[in-house]
Amino acid sequence: METTRRGLLGSAIGVAAAAALPSGTASAAPRTGTTPGRPPSPGEPVPGEPVPAHARGRTAALWREFTRTPFTHPQIPYVGRAGYRGGADLPRRPVVADVVRDYGARPDGSADAAPALNRALRDAGRRGGGTVYVPPGTYRIDGIVRIGHDRVVLRGAGSGHTTLHATRSLTDLIGPYGSRYGGDKSSWSWAGGLIWLCPQARWESLTDAIKARDRPFEGWTGNRRDAWRTLTAVRPARRGDRTVTVADTTALRPGARVLLQLSDDADHTLLRHMSGDIPGAAVYSWDDKTKLTSYVPYEWPCRVTAVEPRHRRITLDLSL
Incomplete structure (x- = not known):
């Protein structure tokens, strides 16, 4: 998928892409999960495939170099599957909704697609999960897209095929997020995104505090660093231990x-x-x-x- 620089890139690889591309549109890495020796799933783009014609001439040398050697690049580690069970296969959730066919999203960028995406994601979550598919096209996003349930996947047609074009900043949509360290810096420079993975209650408590200018901490458990209670201490352990x-x-x-x-x-x-x-x-x-x-x-x-x-x-x- 693609998203504008103000959006949330689909994977950590996409962050490297954003740093390597000029201002404008940052191309997230192909949603692949492919490892050497394993063929891609149907419809999955593969790292190393040719750069789309519309992107030629504006792709930085570092990104071109990475797409040639995505698994062994000396500066950009392959993290296309980071965060999901230590690198296990990505979840294969059945497609339960097509945002164009089932929810009326316009793939030509002529109307705000955020309401359709949010309805599809909400309904998928209430039914127990599944994949919400976004077909090829350009989708205008005037609001925030939020995944608030477990077992829900938002999936496009691949890099260069599905584009989410964000039109408004988080300051426009939620309000100024004053830095908890003081000063005039905005915490939106390192917090939040235009696609949120956040349960409803946590979303409301955080955004209400931001609107009230309480300078909250965007923690897992609450708006303060100490919004939790200690259950026990853990002895030293090694990476990989369960x-x-x-x-x-x-x-x-x-x-x-x-x-x-x-x-x-x-x-x-x-x-x-x-x-x-x-x-x-x-x-x-x-x-x-x-x-x-x-x-x-x-x-x-x-x-x-x-x-x-x-x-x-x-x-x-x-x-x-």
Whole structure:
């Protein structure tokens, strides 16, 4: 899919694309999930495919270089499947709605498509999930698109085929978001997006506070950094672990959704991981970059699947 620079890109690869392209339209990476040795799913574009004709001449050299070697580029790590169960196959949700056929969205950019998208996403969520398909075309987005339910996928026809064209800024749509660090900076420079993944109650509490100019914190659990209660402490663990040792299991139950707060170690392995562990990062001096984890705790939402009180161990649905 494509989206304007003010929009939310479809994947972390898209962020690299936005940095590499001139102002105007930033092209998100193909929604692929393809790995070497695995053929793409039907209709999935593949990294390395030719740049669309309409984009030639305005694509930066770095992006062209990346599309030739998307899995091994020395500066841009392949993160097309980041965030979903440690790189497991992407969810294959059946298509339950076509926003053009079923909800009347106009693929020629002549009318605001946000209401149709939001109705389709809401209905899919209420029915238990599924894929909302956005056919090829250009869709004008005058508002905010929000996914507020689990198991819902918003999917286009691929990079260069489905374009979401945002026409208004978050300041226009919600209001000024004053920086919680003071001054005149807007927090919209690093928070929010024109596509939100947010339950209704959390959306309302955050946007109401922004409109009231309370300078809220856009945390998982509330508008303040301390809007949570500590359940237990976790012993040191390694990346990839799913079973961890805790100080006390009393407040933990199978099925409970929890938020882990991760702290770095003396070797800065958390910072290294956040940088993508790319070859160039091996020579970084990390001691002067700890402020990257000092603004807010690095948090990891997950669900408890098993509790072993005798051994003070819990198992999580996602690996660290």
